[in-house]
Amino acid sequence: MSTPFKQFTSPAGQAPKDYNKLGLENQLPQFETDWNNDVTGWTEAAIIGNPWSGLYDAPRSGYYNPLVEGYGPDTPPAITWQPFPNRLWTFFYNNGTAVIPQLGGKAMTLQQVMELTDNGQITINDTLYSLYDPDKKGTLLQLPVTRCPSIDWQGKYKDFSPSGPRGWLDEYCEWSIVRDANGDMRKITFTSENPAYFLAMWRIDPNAVLGLYRDYIDPAVQLEDLYLRYTADCPTGKAGDPVIDPTTGQPAYDTVNKWNAGTACTPGQFGGAMHLTSGPNTLSAEVYLAAAATIMRPLSSSQSPQSLICCAQYGQNYRNSDPHIGFAANGVAVENRISLTNPIALYLQQPTNFSAWKGPQGQDVSQYWRITRGTAKSAVNGSDQILQAVFEVPASAGFSINDITINGQAVDYVWVIAQQLLVGLSVTATPISSTPPSSPCVQDRVNGLQPWPVQLLPLDLFYGQSPTDLPAWLAQGTRNPFALVVQGADLKTTAATARIQFSNPGVTAQVTQFLPDASAIPGQTNSGGTQGYIMTITVAPNAAPGLVTVRALNPxxxxxxxxxxxxxxSGLALVPST
Structure with missing residues (x-):
């Protein structure tokens, strides 16, 4: 028996609180409409899967759209995992067995990995090693290329990914640290909130996002600080200039701006954790992974999270999150069809045992932990829906976070706290009468390869390297340049032979350039080969509002x-209601 469902709502029901707090209640209806469209598009795309460039990855009939079918009757306990970055533990420590070529084939110590996690870099034997090194000041650490069926420590290596000033915090939880003059930790802000929420809010009114930054990060934040800017001269702008979104007429939002970048924070100057920034930490990726996991695989490939993720090829192996999420969802899908529970999001859970947290004189320190966004115990299955939380010990306490112990271990690194936290998501299940048939492991398509559309965005945002995963706004009566990023296009395609089609007859495209090599895709961590179509999209004044599907034809x-x-x-384009 299903429960009728009419609209996806904002994570933890946060939008009404935010707009009321900002005094912008009149903008809430548009945001809620946009958010429902965003999640609907991601849901439809997740169910479609990848029939274009892959085999045995579509369709995902074990995942349902609750707007169409209603929600099922059962919401089991949340699927949870620890937020410390397990890939760092695995590839650089692994109980002392990791092989790091730059360290002469030796592993780091666990303490070194914890320091690396907090800072993104570490100096060993007078050499600076980094996880993100855009200025090339040190040595970029590397990862083994072959990780299925297991790690080949003696094989090829490649530069660490995902890139970015917090890219290594890829467990759907990121943090920012404020230190005092002695270098001791005073405040740690944890976030599991998705960037799409802020991208959607920004498209309506950038000042709404500014208001949240001033409330939750720093009152010194200026609107210009949040502008996406070109990093190099390109066809649509010069280095340092704001990237203008032609669909809004406003500068685009920089998800990795100076107030939401890196793990270090100096109040009044830079740093903070407003929302997630690592490439894989997106809500669209979460929905896509959950749907991919519903396909049954051969029994021999379904015995462990590692074997299943190698077979199904969703997410990134050796994370705490993706392999566990997929394995758990797959287990539920044996006897059920599933859908992520509304409101869909990644949620922090309260620390598991505050009684083990002690100040230097054994005092209780639980009062220094506070939920700043989201709520506790508010999900239908009783789990927490925390989007942001802060652990802050004021100077008046007479001690710092470093003086606290958890289970007798000093909190010298955030890792110690992260081991006490969980991140979670929930699914709602509809029982089925028999287990679905299994499919072979996912393979790359060789014959019949077609372009897989993965991102559509205004041309300015394409060159500005926006990571947006929102459906592009195709407003009625407009004509603007866009870029469609795909995987698997025929490299012999030209502007003359390229064709982009939209399901809405009021939307047409004229390709002006084909790019055999385009930028990486939000939500993916392997930066796989992508191609791009530069085109002008014309939207008729009477084009029907709603989500628009798209496809790119081979010559x-x-x-x-x-x-x-x-x-x-689906999920890439929308004709907004006027």
């Missing part, structure tokens, strides 16, 4: 190829 395909022979992708 040899017929214009009227059926949807069965060349499927349409």
């Amino acid at each position: 040899g395909e017929a214009d009227n190829v059926s949807a069965a022979d060349h499927p349409w992708e």
